Amino acid sequence: MSKNNLQLGRRSFVKTTGLATGGLLATSLPLSAMANVSSAKKLKLALVGCGGRGTGAAVQALTADPDVELVAMADAFADNLENKLNAIKEHFEGEREINVKEKNRFVGLDAYKKAIDLADVVILTTPPGFRPQHFEYAIQNDKHVFMEKPVATDAAGIRKVLEMAKVAKQKNLNVVVGLQRHYQRKYRELYKRVQAGEIGQITGGQVYWNSGGVWVRPRKPEQTELQYQMRNWYYFNWLCGDHILEQHIHNIDVANWFLGEYPISAQGMGGRQVRNGKDHGEIFDHHFVEFTYASGAVISSQCRHIKGCFNRVDEVLQGTKGSMVASKGTLVGLDGKEIYSHKPEAGQQRDPNPYQVEHDELFDAIRNKKMITDAENGAKSTLTAIMGRMATYSGQPISWEQALNNQEVLVPENLTWDSQAPTLPDANGNYKIPTPGVTKFA
DSSP, X not given: OOTTTOOOTTSOOOSSOOOOSXXXXXXXXXXXXXXXXXXXXXXXXXXXXXXXXXXHHHHHHHHHOTXXXXXXXXXXXXXXXXXXXXXHHHHTTTTOOOOOOGGGEEESTTHHHHHHHTOSEEEEOSOGGGHHHHHXXXXXXXXXXXXXXXXXXXHXXXXXXXXXXXHHHHTTOOEEESOGGGGOHHHHHHHHHHHTTTTOSEXXXXXXXXXXXXXXXXXXXXXXXXXXXXXXXXXXXXXXOOHHHHTTHHHHHHHHHHHTSOOSEEEEEEEOSSSOSGGGTTOXXXXXXXXXXXXXXXXXXXXXXXXXXXXXXXXXXXESXXXXXXXXXXXXXXXXXXXXXXXXXXXXXXXXXXXXXXXXXXXXXXXXXXXXXXXXXXXHHHHHHHXXXXXXHHSSOEEHHHHHTOOOOOSOSSOOTTSOOSSOOOTTSXXXXXXXXXXXXX
């Protein structure tokens, strides 16, 4: 790959971007917190999970602060690690040296501990099923964290992340979660105006992630079942959580954020109509959920992975005085007249890249005795999407308490390559698919 066409995961990377101001999630740290803020000129960075998203996040972290050094990398697969290290080196060729020593390149399902041990700041970008274990280890060992969304795939993981979120606050550790709309100037401006009452009280809305879907990685004869599932992780719930969780969480999170609350219940429907081959594991290709909030607001949520259909990724809200369409950056009154239309700042063609701003603000907080505490919201928005998945899989209403207290454990602790995969195909190579009306959650 050339430097010009380097692909940094599902996000395009804008190299020159200013630090966003306003810091909705940042607060000043007390002097007693200074012990947890590195005063060293160099901050040591570890990357755990060397996929496309991890590569992009590492580049953005290294760009955010010139005195950050990538010292360690970890991945389940050696080829992932080496390929992405080369991509990071190529991106910075001629600008700065990237030198991760061979002894600090760790491979295997327990490699994350060795990488985290060497760092001040860690990037957690493995498949999300592993996120709770990795986050727990990082916080227990006093590391600042950037972790991608979602932050878990089951309620057991959510409970662990919520527990560690409290510990992170006690230790004054910064945690940024990759729900990047919180770091996007357009959303911040819309949020400020909605909170000021420009469209009145929110009564309902619609959130969308309808697209043609993502990659499929075919099975290879030499792979064990666990290796195959790890390579094709998007299609297995213990690793991914289904696309209502892995992608649609962004839109669901915006609804929670703007409403200022989390839903009390969910009911919906879904299934596998088109994307239903053996390579598609056990997840649905469409979900529709109604989330009901204590305020009385109802958010209709839809996500679909089917090619050739209408595509939309967006958030729309209705209020007592008007409505918002996030993709357009507009607020419109009940009379149809425009209240607000978002524009870049004067002299700028576009807003700063929010994926870069996440890291700009993380390292600014570490350096300047501030604190970012995204983990609790990241966990609760993840749980919202899990609650929606439970509703579509079962065909039954699911309450917040039912979702949070669910005892199903999808992700085993202490997996090794000799472990049996958590879910197994039948004799014909098919996986058990959730069936509404049959699948139940206690």
